[in-house]
Amino acid sequence: MELRVIEFHLDSRSGVSPYQQLVRQVRHALRLGLLRKGDQLPTVKDVVAALAINPNTVLKAYRELEHEGLVAARPGLGTFVTATLTDGSLAAHQPLSQDLRRWLAKARLAGLDEESIEALFMATFRASTREEIA
Amino acid sequence: MTAVLRTHELGKRYRQRWALTDCTLDIPAGRVVGLVGRNGAGKTTLLNMAVGQLEPTTGTIEVLGGRPASGAAQLAKVGYVAQDTPTYSGLSVAEHLRLGARLNPAWDDTLAQDRVGRLGLDPTQRAGKLSGGQRAQLALTLGIAKRPQLLVLDEPVAALDPIARREFLQALMEAAAEQELSVLLSSHLVADLERVCDYLIVIDAARVRVAGEIEDLLASHHRLTGPRRDLDTLPADQHVVTASHTDRQTTLVIRTNSTIHDPAWTVSELDLEDLVLAYMSSQGTTDRNHSPRPSLAVQR
Numbered sequence: 465m466e467l468r469v470i471e472f473h474l475d476s477r478s479g480v481s482p483y484q485q486l487v488r489q490v491r492h493a494l495r496l497g498l499l500r501k502g503d504q505l506p507t508v509k510d511v512v513a514a515l516a517i518n519p520n521t522v523l524k525a526y527r528e529l530e531h532e533g534l535v536a537a538r539p540g541l542g543t544f545v546t547a548t549l550t551d552g553s554l555a556a557h558q559p560l561s562q563d564l565r566r567w568l569a570k571a572r573l574a575g576l577d578e579e580s581i582e583a584l585f586m587a588t589f590r591a592s593t594r595e596e597i598a
Numbered sequence: 599m600t601a602v603l604r605t606h607e608l609g610k611r612y613r614q615r616w617a618l619t620d621c622t623l624d625i626p627a628g629r630v631v632g633l634v635g636r637n638g639a640g641k642t643t644l645l646n647m648a649v650g651q652l653e654p655t656t657g658t659i660e661v662l663g664g665r666p667a668s669g670a671a672q673l674a675k676v677g678y679v680a681q682d683t684p685t686y687s688g689l690s691v692a693e694h695l696r697l698g699a700r701l702n703p704a705w706d707d708t709l710a711q712d713r714v715g716r717l718g719l720d721p722t723q724r725a726g727k728l729s730g731g732q733r734a735q736l737a738l739t740l741g742i743a744k745r746p747q748l749l750v751l752d753e754p755v756a757a758l759d760p761i762a763r764r765e766f767l768q769a770l771m772e773a774a775a776e777q778e779l780s781v782l783l784s785s786h787l788v789a790d791l792e793r794v795c796d797y798l799i800v801i802d803a804a805r806v807r808v809a810g811e812i813e814d815l816l817a818s819h820h821r822l823t824g825p826r827r828d829l830d831t832l833p834a835d836q837h838v839v840t841a842s843h844t845d846r847q848t849t850l851v852i853r854t855n856s857t858i859h860d861p862a863w864t865v866s867e868l869d870l871e872d873l874v875l876a877y878m879s880s881q882g883t884t885d886r887n888h889s890p891r892p893s894l895a896v897q898r
Contacts, residue, residue, distance in 0.1 A: 474793070479869070481813075482793065512775045516767035517793045518630050519775035 469493075469503045474515055482517055486525035494534060494549040496557075505535060505543040600663040602627040602748055602780040603648060608657035610643050617643040621657070621806050625782075625797060627747070630774055632795035632812075633784040634874055640804045641784040642681065645752050648782065649678040662747055674704055677746035681753050683737035687726030691719050694736060695743075702744040710743035713769075731762025735769060742773045749773075751783040755790055767794050788871045798870070800877045807877040812870065819873055822850045822863040840880045851876040 470493050474482055493499040506514075508522045526543050529535045536546045571581050601624050608621040618640040625631055635641050646652040647659055650667020659665075664672040685694060691714060699705045714721065717735050725733060734754060741749050751770075755763040771794055774781055785791055791798065799809040808815065819839070826848045829838055836858075839851040851868065858865050868876070 476789070476792065479867075481816075509772055509775045513768050513772040515793070516764055516771055518796045519771060520628075520630075520796050522775075 469499055470506070472506065472511055472515060474517065483521045483525045483528070486511075486522065487528050490525075490529055490534065491549060494545070494547075497548075497550050497554050499545050501545055501548060503545045505545070507542055600627060601625060601660070602629065602662055603631075603782065604660045606658045608644075608647065608659050609655050610640075610647060610652060611655040616804050618647075618801075618804050619656075623799065623806065623809055625809075627662070627780050628778065629797040629811075630771075630781040630795045631783070631797040631799065632791035633782065633799045633801060634786065634788060634791060635784075635801035636878070637786065639801045641801055642752055644801065645678075645750050645782070645784060649676055649750055651678075670703070674702065674744075675747045677741040677744045677749040679737050679741045679749070679751040679754055682757060683734040683754055685725035685728075685733050685736055688724060690722050690724050691728075691736060692721035694725060694740060695721075698740045698743055704745040706743045706745050709745075710739055713739045713742070729762075731758055731765065734758055734762065734766050738766065738769055738773075742769075742777070742779075745777070746779070748780045748782065751781070753784055753786070755785065755787070763790065770794070788874050792870045798874075800874055802878045807880070808873075815873060816868065816870065818855055819851060819853050819868050819876070820858060821866045821868055821872070822848075822852060822858065823866075824848060824860075824863040827862075839876045851880075 470489070472486055472489055474485055478485065480488070490499065490505065499505075505526065508519055508526070511517070511522045512519050526535065526537065530537060530543075534545065534547045534549070535543050537543045568581065571584070576584065603623055603625045605621050605623045608623075609619045610617045621640075621644065633641050633644065643652065647654055648661050648666055650665075650672070661672070662675050664675070666676070667673060686697075689697070695707070695710050695714065698710065699707055713735075717732065717739075719728070719732060719736065725736060728736065734757075738751075738754070741751070749770075754770075755766050758766060767790065770781065770783075773779055783791075783795075796812055797810070798812050798815060800807045824847070826843055826846050829841060829850075832838065832852075833854075833856075835854050835856050837853045839853055841848065841850050843849075851872075
């Protein structure tokens with residue numbers, strides 16, 4: 465019961481509000497399968513004491529996650545994960561990650577530095593997202 | 599819900615000089631309020647009036663629905679950690695707790711002992727022998743164990759090193775979460791306030807420049823850059839905080855609740871530090887004839 469599943473951290477220069485950062489970290493952990501149904505999120509007091517942030521920031525993040533149907537608060541017990549974001553796609557992560565590694569190796573071989581790789585990835589990602597929408 | 603702090607045209611004058619003028623605030627309970635401004639801007643004056651150590655020259659002030667320091671019940675509701683987190687250097691840690699228990703009817707001794715234990719403080723140690731961080735934690739323990747509804751802290755972390763500062767704010771936020779405490783703290787370090795506060799008051803040259811929920815403040819302020827233009831041509835709902843012009847370009851910080859439609863502007867968002875600095879520089883230099891100490895520090 466006392467098992468701590470995830471730990472939050474804050475990036476003060478990200479330009480993303482602290483509560484949004486917490487929401488994203490939970491969603492991220494759900495997507496990667498680090499958080500599963502039934503897991504307990506850290507208590508508000510624990511998060512606040514670890515990060516020295518305003519309690520309302522944590523409450524707001526948990527409320528949003530609750531609103532999205534990802535977690536549920538059980539009064540007096542804590543906040544628990546009620547849904548998953550992996551949709552059974554978790555099995556596909558491993559081969560996809562391997563493909564990506566191969567691609568990265570090729571990009572480095574072609575002389576791209578980290579910044580260029582990131583820029584190329586983001587540009588391609590955005591372009592393909594746009595095509596899908598159109 | 600009762601407002602935690604409500605003032606109307608509050609002012610304080612020391613002989614010739616107004617330390618605070620025309621201060622009107624209405625802050626709901628349950629917030630962690632950051633009071634930011636240069637040294638000498640009027641922060642301590644406002645805090646001292648909130649805890650009843652100073653009488654206003656003009657206007658009214660109400661804390662948790664009562665007049666500051668108007669009686670035992672009012673005194674019990676408000677905790678105060680004064681500047682430089684003072685302790686009695688000749689008294690031991692245990693003696694501080696006994697003093698706290700003696701002076702405060704709602705004293706929570708379990709909480710105080712538990713905190714001292716967790717901090718690893720030796721009860722027999724004299725406060726004068728503690729490190730700055732430990733002294734600050736002891737002062738905070740006294741403030742929290744009093745079980746107030748509002749805890750007022752004047753520059754609590756200014757003198758602490760980064761680790762002690764973080765530990766202090768962790769303890770403060772833990773108490774705020776656990777005890778449903780309202781907190782009012784002053785600082786000249788915007789980075790400290792950014793994490794812990796959800797309500798902000800910027801005070802400069804004895805005046806409140808802006809006050810509000812931080813989220814609302816960030817959402818309603820924008821930086822506009824574009825071709826040079828006359829401020830009179832702006833829409834009526836765009837309130838200019840700062841403006842600077844070159845021959846060709848105009849840069850503004852504005853406050854508005856509506857969308858900015860004018861395509862001539864490049865719109866960017868402000869972070870809390872930008873916002874605070876905008877309000878502190880918008881005053882101009884006309885009535886600031888004294889600035890003996892360093893101005894607002896914006897280190898991260």
